[in-house]
Amino acid sequence: MYRIVKKESLNPTVTLMEVEAPLIAKKAEPGQFIILRVDSNGERIPLTIADFNRATGTVTIIYQIVGATTQALDHLKEGENIQDFAGPLGRPTETEDFKKVAVVGGGVGCAIAYPVAKKLYEQGCEVHSITGFRNKELVILEEEFKKVSNKLVLMTDDGSYGTKGLVTDALKTLIESGEKYDAVITIGPLIMMKFVCALTKEYQIKTLASMNPIMIDGTGMCGGCRLSVGGKTKFACVDGPDFDGHEIDFDEALTRSSIYKPFERRAHEEVCHLYEMEVK
Amino acid sequence: MVINMDVLKRIPVKEQDPKVRARNFEEVCLGYDKEEAMEEASRCLKCKNAKCITGCPVSIDIPGFIKAVEAGDIEEAYQVISKYSALPAVCGRVCPQETQCEQRCIRAIKGESVSIGKLERFVADWARVNDVKPEAAKEKKSQKVAVIGSGPAGLTCAGDLAKMGYDVTIFEALHEPGGVLVYGIPEFRLPKDTVVKSEIENVKALGVKIETNVVIGKSTTIDELMEEEGFEAVFVGSGAGLPKFMGIPGENANGVFSANEYLTRSNLMKAFDENYDTPIAAGQKVAVVGGGNVAMDAARTALRLGAQVYIVYRRSEEELPARVEEVHHAKEEGVILKLLTNPTEILVDDNGWVKGMKCIEMELGEADASGRRRPVEKPDSEFELEVDTVIMSLGTSPNPLISSTTTGLDINKYRCIIANEENGQTTKEGVFAGGDAVTGAATVILAMGAGKAAAKGIDEYLQNK
Ligand SMILES: Cc1cc2nc3c(=O)[nH]c(=O)nc-3n(C[C@H](O)[C@H](O)[C@H](O)COP(=O)(O)OP(=O)(O)OC[C@H]3O[C@@H](n4cnc5c(N)ncnc54)[C@H](O)[C@@H]3O)c2cc1C
Ligand SMILES: Cc1cc2nc3c(=O)[nH]c(=O)nc-3n(C[C@H](O)[C@H](O)[C@H](O)COP(=O)(O)OP(=O)(O)OC[C@H]3O[C@@H](n4cnc5c(N)ncnc54)[C@H](O)[C@@H]3O)c2cc1C
Ligand code: SF4
Ligand code: FES
Numbered sequence: 001m002y003r004i005v006k007k008e009s010l011n012p013t014v015t016l017m018e019v020e021a022p023l024i025a026k027k028a029e030p031g032q033f034i035i036l037r038v039d040s041n042g043e044r045i046p047l048t049i050a051d052f053n054r055a056t057g058t059v060t061i062i063y064q065i066v067g068a069t070t071q072a073l074d075h076l077k078e079g080e081n082i083q084d085f086a087g088p089l090g091r092p093t094e095t096e097d098f099k100k101v102a103v104v105g106g107g108v109g110c111a112i113a114y115p116v117a118k119k120l121y122e123q124g125c126e127v128h129s130i131t132g133f134r135n136k137e138l139v140i141l142e143e144e145f146k147k148v149s150n151k152l153v154l155m156t157d158d159g160s161y162g163t164k165g166l167v168t169d170a171l172k173t174l175i176e177s178g179e180k181y182d183a184v185i186t187i188g189p190l191i192m193m194k195f196v197c198a199l200t201k202e203y204q205i206k207t208l209a210s211m212n213p214i215m216i217d218g219t220g221m222c223g224g225c226r227l228s229v230g231g232k233t234k235f236a237c238v239d240g241p242d243f244d245g246h247e248i249d250f251d252e253a254l255t256r257s258s259i260y261k262p263f264e265r266r267a268h269e270e271v272c273h274l275y276e277m278e279v280k
Numbered sequence: 281m282v283i284n285m286d287v288l289k290r291i292p293v294k295e296q297d298p299k300v301r302a303r304n305f306e307e308v309c310l311g312y313d314k315e316e317a318m319e320e321a322s323r324c325l326k327c328k329n330a331k332c333i334t335g336c337p338v339s340i341d342i343p344g345f346i347k348a349v350e351a352g353d354i355e356e357a358y359q360v361i362s363k364y365s366a367l368p369a370v371c372g373r374v375c376p377q378e379t380q381c382e383q384r385c386i387r388a389i390k391g392e393s394v395s396i397g398k399l400e401r402f403v404a405d406w407a408r409v410n411d412v413k414p415e416a417a418k419e420k421k422s423q424k425v426a427v428i429g430s431g432p433a434g435l436t437c438a439g440d441l442a443k444m445g446y447d448v449t450i451f452e453a454l455h456e457p458g459g460v461l462v463y464g465i466p467e468f469r470l471p472k473d474t475v476v477k478s479e480i481e482n483v484k485a486l487g488v489k490i491e492t493n494v495v496i497g498k499s500t501t502i503d504e505l506m507e508e509e510g511f512e513a514v515f516v517g518s519g520a521g522l523p524k525f526m527g528i529p530g531e532n533a534n535g536v537f538s539a540n541e542y543l544t545r546s547n548l549m550k551a552f553d554e555n556y557d558t559p560i561a562a563g564q565k566v567a568v569v570g571g572g573n574v575a576m577d578a579a580r581t582a583l584r585l586g587a588q589v590y591i592v593y594r595r596s597e598e599e600l601p602a603r604v605e606e607v608h609h610a611k612e613e614g615v616i617l618k619l620l621t622n623p624t625e626i627l628v629d630d631n632g633w634v635k636g637m638k639c640i641e642m643e644l645g646e647a648d649a650s651g652r653r654r655p656v657e658k659p660d661s662e663f664e665l666e667v668d669t670v671i672m673s674l675g676t677s678p679n680p681l682i683s684s685t686t687t688g689l690d691i692n693k694y695r696c697i698i699a700n701e702e703n704g705q706t707t708k709e710g711v712f713a714g715g716d717a718v719t720g721a722a723t724v725i726l727a728m729g730a731g732k733a734a735a736k737g738i739d740e741y742l743q744n745k
Contacts, residue, residue, distance in 0.1 A: 043556075222538055224541045
C-alpha cells in the first residue's frame with residue numbers, strides 16, 4: 001500500500017498527488033514512469049513521475065481524469081492508500097550533451113515535460129519551454145516552468161491566456177527567428193507530437209518524443225505497448241518511452257491508442273461529465 | 281460402490297461437459313474423490329525399482345505416497361509428497377505426466393499407466409481442504425537470501441531455503457505472486473483463488489517474505505541487494521516472459537496481440553469478469569498462431585469469451601508441442617485446428633483493424649537436426665482466413681532487464697542466463713539461477729527442479745562462506 005501524502009487540484013481535470021514510495025524516489029530519473037493500480041479490482045495504468053524527493057521518499061504524479069481508473073484514483077483522499085505502485089519504469093530521458101533545447105509540452109503532457117526541463121536547466125542547458133493548453137482554465141505548472149526555463153512561451157488554442165495558437169506555431173516562430181536548438185523534446189497528445197516532429201524534420205533538428213501507448217505490465221512481457229520506430233517493432237515500456245520523433249510511425253500509434261475504446265466497459269456509464277465537457 | 285474394476289484401465293476422472301465448460305472459466309477437470317483415488321491407487325504395483333520415480337524431475341517417492349493413498353491415509357501421502365515438491369496441487373494439474381512419470385509406469389506396458397498426476401492432485405487438494413500444512417524450520421539462520429521472481433522456480437527455491445532456516449525474501453515485479461501460474465495458465469486449468477493462492481500461502485507459512493511491485497533492474501539491482509541490503513546470495517527465477525512476433529506485414533494492426541497480453545488481461549487482470557476494470561478485445565473470429573500449451577490456453581480463453589477459434593500451426597498434429605490432454609480438451613470444446621498452415625500477412629481494414637490473415641499451406645519435408653520433419657511451403661497454396669483477431673503464440677525468451685543491469689552475470693546467445701545445472705551457480709559469485717530464465721520456456725516441474733537444486737547449491741555456498 002502506498003500512502004498519498006498530498007493531493008492538489010491543478011485545474012478542473014488535472015490533479016497532483018505526492019505518494020510515499022521511498023524505493024522509487026531513490027531511483028527515479030526524469031522521463032521514467034510508474035504503474036499503479038488503485039484497488040484490487042483495478043486496472044494497471046502508467047503515469048509519469050512528475051517529480052520526486054529522495055530525502056522524503058515521495059514521488060509526485062500528475063494525472064488527467066479521462067476514464068474509470070483516473071476517476072477512481074481521484075476519489076482517493078490525502079492520507080488514503082493506492083494499492084499498487086511499481087517503478088521507476090522505462091528509460092530516463094537522454095539529457096546529456098545538449099546545450100540548448102526546446103521543450104514542447106501539451107496539456108497534461110506538460111506535467112511529464114516539467115521534470116525533463118528542470119533537469120536540463122539544472123545541468124546548465126539553455127531551456128526554451130513552450131506549453132500549450134486549450135484554454136486559460138486548463139493551464140498548469142506555469143510558475144514551475146518559469147523557474148526552469150530561460151524562455152517560456154505559453155499558448156492557448158483560444159487565446160484566453162498567453163499567446164493564441166498551437167505549440168507548433170510558437171516553435172516555428174522561435175526557429176525562424178534564428179534560435180539554434182541541439183534538440184527538441186516533445187511530450188503531449190500524439191497528434192501534437194506528430195506535428196511537432198513533422199515541423200522539426202523540415203529544419204532537421206533532432207527530436208525526442210515521449211510516447212504514451214496503452215500498457216499493462218510495463219516490464220516488457222506483453223508487447224501491448226509496441227510501436228514501429230524506424231521500421232522496427234519497439235516496446236515503449238522498456239525501449240522507451242522516448243524515441244527519435246522522426247522515426248516513429250505516428251499514424252500507427254494513433255490507431256493503436258484506440259484499441260480499447262469500444263471495450264471500456266465501466267467507463268461508459270460512469271465517465272464523468274467533466275470528460276465530456278472539459279477535455280473533449 | 282462398485283467402480284470400474286478392469287485393472288488395465290484407469291479410474292476415469294470426472295470433467296465438466298464440453299458444451300457447458302466452453303462458455304465458463306471454471307475448472308474443466310473435477311478430480312477424484314477419496315474412493316476413486318483409493319481405487320486408482322490400488323492399481324499401482326508399488327514396484328521396488330520404481331521406474332515412475334526416474335521420470336519425475338524432482339524424484340517424488342511415487343509408490344510411497346500412492347501406498348498411503350491406498351490405505352486411506354491422505355495426510356501421510358501429503359507429507360511424503362511435500363518432502364519433494366512445494367506445489368503438488370499445481371503439478372498434479374499442469375505437468376505433462378504422459379511424457380514423465382506416467383510414461384515410465386510399468387502398467388503402461390500393457391494397459392494404461394497409473395494416474396499419478398490425478399492422484400497427486402487429489403492428495404494436495406485434500407490437504408488444502410483439511411488445512412494440513414508442510415512443516416516450518418525449527419532453527420533459524422541469520423543469513424539473508426533474495427529470490428527474484430515468484431514463479432515455480434522462485435517459490436520452490438525460497439521454500440526449500442526457508443525450510444533450511446534461511447531468512448528469505450522474494451521480489452516480484454507484478455502485483456501478484458505466482459509467475460506464469462497466475463498470469464499465464466488460465467483459471468479453467470488452474471484455479472487461482474483456491475489452488476495457486478493456497479500453495480503460495482504455504483510457502484509464506486514457512487517464513488518466506490514476498491515483496492510485490494519490485495522490478496529488479498529498475499526498482500533496485502542485484503548488485504545493490506548484495507552490496508547495500510545485506511543479501512548474501514541471490515536466486516534469479518525471472519522466467520522467460522518476452523514475447524516473440526513473426527515480423528510479417530500487419531502485425532501491429534489493432535486486434536493483433538501476443539498470447540502474453542491476451543492471457544495476462546484475462547488471468548491476472550480478470551478481464552473476463554465484469555467486476556474488474558481491465559478491458560479485453562475478445563474478438564468474434566480468432567486465429568491463434570502456434571501449437572504449444574500457451575496457444576491452447578489462448579485459444580480456449582478466446583472461446584470462453586465467445587469467439588470462434590482457429591489454431592494455425594505449421595506442422596501436423598503429431599508435432600503439436602502442447603500437452604495431449606489439452607489438445608484433446610481444446611478439440612472437444614470446438615477449437616478448429618488448421619494444421620500445416622503458416623501465416624504470411626495480416627490483412628488490415630481502413631480503420632487499422634485486422635480483417636483477415638493470408639496463409640500458405642505447408643507439407644512436411646526432410647527431418648532436421650532435431651529429428652522433426654521440417655515444414656516447407658506448398659507452392660501456389662495461399663488462401664485467406666477471415667478473422668478479426670490474431671493471437672501470436674510463438675514462444676518467449678528471457679527478459680534482458682536483469683542480465684543487463686547485473687555486473688558479471690553472463691548470458692548465452694539465446695539471452696538465457698548461464699548457470700550450472702547441478703547447483704544453479706552463475707558466472708557471478710553468490711548469484712544462482714534456474715527455471716525458464718536459464719532454459720528458455722520449459723515446464724513448471726523443470727523450473728521447480730532447478731529451484732530445488734539451486735537451494736541446495738546456495739546452502740552449500742553459504743555454509744562454506
Ligand atoms: C509512459 C506513460 C506515461 C503517462 N503519463 C501520464 C501522466 O503523467 N499523466 C496523465 O494524465 N496521463 C499519463 N499517461 C496516460 C495515462 O496512462 C492514461 O490517461 C490512463 O491510462 C487512462 O486511464 P483511465 O482508466 O482513466 O482511462 P480509460 O478509461 O482507460 O481511457 C480513457 C481514454 O483515454 C485513452 N487512453 C487509455 N490509455 C491511454 C494511454 N496510455 N495514453 C493515452 N490515452 C489513453 C482511451 O483511449 C480513452 O479515450 C501516460 C501514459 C504512458 C504510457
Ligand atoms: C500460458 C502458459 C501455459 C503453460 N502451460 C504449462 C503446462 O501445462 N505445464 C507445464 O509444465 N508448463 C506450462 N507452462 C510453462 C511454465 O509455466 C513455465 O515453464 C514455468 O512457469 C517457469 O517457471 P519460472 O519460475 O522459471 O518462471 P515464471 O513462472 O515465468 O516466473 C517468473 C516470475 O519472475 C517475475 N520477474 C521477471 N522479471 C523480474 C524482475 N526483473 N524483477 C522481479 N520479478 C521479475 C515475473 O513477473 C514472474 O512472476 C505454461 C506457460 C504459459 C505461459
Ligand atoms: S511404475 Fe507405475 S506401478 Fe510401478 S510404482 Fe510407479 S506408478 Fe506404481
Ligand atoms: S506494457 Fe507490456 S510490454 Fe510494455
